[in-house]
Amino acid sequence: MEKQALQGPVSFLSYFLMVALAVVLSGFWVPPTTALASPDQSYDTLRHWIEHARPETELTPGQHLTLKDRAVLESYIPQTAWEYYFYDGMDMEITETGTYPPPEGWGQNVPSGYQLDEQGVLTGFKGGGFPFPDISEDDSKAAQKVIWNMLWRPGAEDYVMPMVAWSRSPNGQLDRQFEFTAVASRYAQGDHCLVPGYEEVKTKQLMEFRSPRDMAGAKMLTKTYVDHYKEDDGWMYMPAQRKPRRTLASERTSEVMGMDFIMEDFIGFGGKVYEHNWSYLGKRRVIATMNVETNPEAGGPHLWVPKDARWEVRGAHVLLIDPKSDSHPYSHKIIFVDTETFWTLWMFGFDRQDDHLLRMNQHFLKYSEGFAHETATQAPYMKLDYANNVGQGIFYHLGETDINAKKPHATYMHCYVMTRHFSSGRAKQFYSVRNMVSGRR
Template identity: 25%
Template sequence: MRARYKKSVLSILAIGITLGIVPVSAFASNDVINESFHPYNNEKPSHDGLSAGMTIDQSNVTQFKDIIDPAFYTFIEKGWTSITVGETTSFDLHPAYVEASRNALGNVSLGEQVGEINGWKAGRPFPQEPNADDSRAGEKLAWNYKYGYNWGDSAAIAPFYWKYRDMDSGKVERTIKFNFHFLNYKGRVIQEPTPEITPNPSDLFRAIYVQVLDPADVRNTQLLIHRAADDLKRDNSWLYLGFQRRVRRLATGQVTDAFLGSDLMIEDFEGYNGRISDMNWTYKGTRYMLMPFYNHNDMNLDTETHQDDDGYQVIAFGGQGGCFPDITWQLRKVYEVESVPVDESHPLSKRVHYMDAQTFTIPRTVSYDRKGSLWKTFTIGQAHPDHHLSKNKGTGVSIDDSFSMIDVQASHCTTGQFKGQVDPEMSRPSMFNVQHLRATGS
């Protein structure tokens, strides 16, 4: 039945083209959208000797060198960790986001300078395959990430556990318990109101609100980030310090400082948490790579700590220093993108982002210091929403579910264990203002 239906539709389209009713570009549009959002429909990626269920470790890693990023390859080569291979699965984004991308196709363009974009309202702005001959291909991929469906229109990580670890001894030096909240003001496709929240007097695109729950010495520390719709405008960020009971505006340079003594900068959040215009972006190529994608409910979960009242358990960690999430990795289509800071005083010389081509999340980032030496590597595990909390099922959000930021030079790491929840009631617009910081902190 399905085959006959497909054939009849194609026949009707062919007749339509002959009569001049259906534009030829309709085919191109469908091809572009299908390739961008469903890259595994026709064929799943493969590699000689690779199979689901196998383990890649010191003994066989050389065979898979070209499908593992260089930094993580070194970790395996040293015996710090291994990779358990999972089956490549499709992380389908919500149909409304896909449709918004289809409607916008051909209507979005870059402006004259980095950070300017024209015609975007919602969806993926540049779903076309990147072209190596296009000098601004990396910038377009960066926009796809910024306007991606990461956390959907709004979501919360509640609770969110960070552990600071000595990589040599494995000692957990500190555990911080947070709540993180995310809200898109524009480009909304699912949660009402759509396509944007009004009134929006500051013309914001997105906001992030963070609150520390424990331990006592930093309890009620809060962070608020306002990102303007105009990428050329700087973020407005505020920090509420519980022990001082006062709100202060963050200076621009503080987004590249160690956040609460961790191995992360504020700019590192989600893979990259900054303006497009703060970086020069270069597309380095498309490849198949092993990436940290999995079904949370099928993983080895942490049964000893952080179990919620509802029975939810976070991802367990192991490997060298306990710095590596115990998850499976899939062979997936990836865009390699290099970002170089415009500001010469930036602590990094560059980041290399490995962007997942289907979801446009950034599950792997490798950072280099100002001398060009490897400094940090960031892994963000991606969990399928249909194999997670029941409230996440059907949302089409690739759930950030575990992270590991490793400072190679300091032999130190910060790990993250999530309870990601796509729930608009948990991230109401009233939470994302300075008055809320004061009211919550008092």
């Protein structure tokens, strides 16, 4: 009797439930992924630009270029990116092309005996310098050699890096803002290993989120190996589970954490060399945010690209990367790698379905010695002593933009980087699974 009274018919509630369910299910609808596919953004167009566009006007240091200078800039900015980088109010300050000496002793303690195998995989290399400091355009393995230099470049690790990432829809609508910190160390340092006994390890990285709240405290430990054929290892700690969980490293093509990049696009290329076919497309001159004063603010109509930043004309190796797998989301990927420092400047990944741009990224870099006379921005939640950076002779990754052209959507990121060298004992403790069994809660 009481039960009946409790459960009397409430028809509007049933209706409400159905409506709510419909709203929820509507979230599964994904708009067609052909939005904003511009003819300028096809793979063929970029190949044509690489082969034919040659700067006719030299850029001069101190020059400020705006939208009216577009014709000049078109031969310096890869055509695929024009749609985002040319806009009303743009202002690119050109600075002198610098030369950036590597760290002291770089390349002097590289043990010999390494080589590229038939798949283009570097074997027997243990760091200490670039494996291939001289790149010949005629070399059939030039592309692989460039990428190995990129993967072993100085400054790729040995830092503490708090970051802020803004995930934005068109017109600058902010969807989410992420805060997270990465700490990384290179173990393989040429003639010695950071932690004796761990000679098989190339790098270890620990990354922890602090915002938004639903991700705060999530942390990831990643371990990469000197043997490129050995797959990375990873663990993730989620506060809601209060225990670490082993992660799969070989899936690198899914967008992560609601952001617009995939692990394989990390600094242009973060995958496995043997999973791709490689071609060297020559050298090109491009402009790049190579030695910015500080983290560039976001600009453009969507707040997807750097605004009022300092740009430099750089020589770049152009590499074509074709995934071997038919299920890979890209048909082709083209990256521009700086010829002096081997940092990636631009990356373009083309959709396997239509050979148009799917994702691109562009990186903001700063040379260590600039920290001596330019005030760098502090992270909003952590104070860094940038004096540690001076004298290192390396580049720091101050951020990047990752644009998904098909959604369309972008993640704009600021990185606040400080060199941090771990002692052997501290590294052993810090980068350990032991450190993953508990977290901030």
